[in-house]
Amino acid sequence: xxxxxxxxxxxxxxxxxxxxxxxxxxxxxxxxxxxxxxxxxxxxxxxxxxxxxxxxxxxxxxxxxxxxxxxxxxxxxxxxxxxxxxxxxxxxxxxxxxxxxxxxxxxxxxxxxxxxxxxxxxxxxxxxxxxxxxxxxxxxxxxxxxxxxxxxxxxxxxxxxxxxxxxxxxxxxxxxxxxxxxxxxxxxxxxxxxxxxxxxxxxxxxxxxxxxxxxxxxxxxxxxxxxxxxxxxxxxxxxxxxxxxxxxxxxxxxxxxxxxxxxxxxxxxxxxxxxxxxxxxxxxxxxxxxxx
Numbered sequence: 001x002x003x004x005x006x007x008x009x010x011x012x013x014x015x016x017x018x019x020x021x022x023x024x025x026x027x028x029x030x031x032x033x034x035x036x037x038x039x040x041x042x043x044x045x046x047x048x049x050x051x052x053x054x055x056x057x058x059x060x061x062x063x064x065x066x067x068x069x070x071x072x073x074x075x076x077x078x079x080x081x082x083x084x085x086x087x088x089x090x091x092x093x094x095x096x097x098x099x100x101x102x103x104x105x106x107x108x109x110x111x112x113x114x115x116x117x118x119x120x121x122x123x124x125x126x127x128x129x130x131x132x133x134x135x136x137x138x139x140x141x142x143x144x145x146x147x148x149x150x151x152x153x154x155x156x157x158x159x160x161x162x163x164x165x166x167x168x169x170x171x172x173x174x175x176x177x178x179x180x181x182x183x184x185x186x187x188x189x190x191x192x193x194x195x196x197x198x199x200x201x202x203x204x205x206x207x208x209x210x211x212x213x214x215x216x217x218x219x220x221x222x223x224x225x226x227x228x229x230x231x232x233x234x235x236x237x238x239x240x241x242x243x244x245x246x247x248x249x250x251x252x253x254x255x256x257x258x259x260x261x262x263x264x265x266x267x268x269x270x271x272x273x274x275x276x277x278x279x280x281x282x283x284x285x286x287x288x289x290x291x292x
Contacts, residue, residue: 009256021255024144027152028213028247028265031205034156035214036221036243037163038201040236041174041194043222051218053111054089054199058206058214060115061085063122070126079151079207086203089115090195148208155204159197170194171232213250213265217243220269227276242272 014021042051065081068074089111097107163170173180173190180187198218205214225238250265257264 009258014255020143021251023146023149024261025248025251027144027149027208028251028261029244030156030247031152031201031209031214032217032221032243032245032247032265033240034159034201034243035205035217036240036246037160037236038194038198039218039220039222039243040225040232040239042198042218043226045174047198048219049105049108049112050090050093051198051202052215053093053108053115054086054202055206055211055215055218056112056115056119057085057089058082058203059211060119060122061203062207063119063126066126067122077147079148079204082207083151083200083203085115086206087196087199090199094192094195144208148204151204152208155200159201162193163197166190166193167233175232209247209265210262213247213262213269216266216269217246220266220273221246224269224272224276227273227280229280242269246272 039051042048059082061081061084062078063081064085065076065078068076068081093104093107093111097104169180169185170190170193172183173185173187174194177187180190202214202218205217221239221242222235224242225235228235228238230238246265246269250268251261253259253268254261254264
């Protein structure tokens with residue numbers, strides 16, 4: 001047997017080095033919770049590829065921040081670059097492309113391909129920071145710097161607080177726009193709150209954890225929850241828990257079995273969807289058996 005396959009870490013080793021892992025685990029937990037909550041809007045409003053395009057844009061923002069610092073002499077914090085580009089992409093995707101005779105899907109494809117390709121080109125000119133670009137695009141999350149943890153914590157807790165406070169209005173405007181307009185709700189403003197929340201949270205999380213796990217948290221969490229056909233508040237709660245389990249559980253799995261963190265978090269998020277599918281199938285089988 002390959003020795004690498006047999007080598008696993010122990011809980012004693014984990015607790016001895018806990019100080020090293022605390023910040024990355026907290027960051028993954030908070031990002032998983034907030035993105036898991038927002039994922040219900042992403043999936044139910046059919047914006048799955050919006051999340052992909054915004055995460056790619058965050059990667060380009062980090063690359064541009066490094067480029068500006070190295071070649072132009074303008075110091076820009078990479079987290080600000082990620083958030084800035086994520087918000088720009090979010091705002092552009094909120095516009096109506098029909099005036100240009102383009103569909104919304106065409107704009108998503110253009111944004112995804114353009115920002116992903118541009119990140120690779122810019123990264124080619126800043127080879128000394130290439131590992132950071134690779135981390136953003138494919139996810140590492142092995143070590144999270146304290147400013148990144150603070151950014152994810154502030155944006156994540158603020159987002160969750162605001163969305164819980166305005167829960168009825170935001171969900172009403174998101175899933176029954178006509179009814180919300182009839183009731184006199186400011187639908188455009190509530191739409192903007194949802195989209196800006198997604199852009200901000202994806203931006204700070206992609207800088208800290210990488211685009212791949214951020215995309216998984218912001219889509220697969222809701223897919224797993226929606227498989228169970230629960231009422232909307234319970235769906236939000238379950239999606240939040242699924243995001244937290246994927247973030248924290250994926251980190252622990254990567255540590256104990258020596259796998260890449262981003263890939264472990266993404267696979268665990270996918271495994272939760274499969275588990276939800278099994279639970280749904282068993283429930284349908286039991287319901288059909290009792291009714292017949």
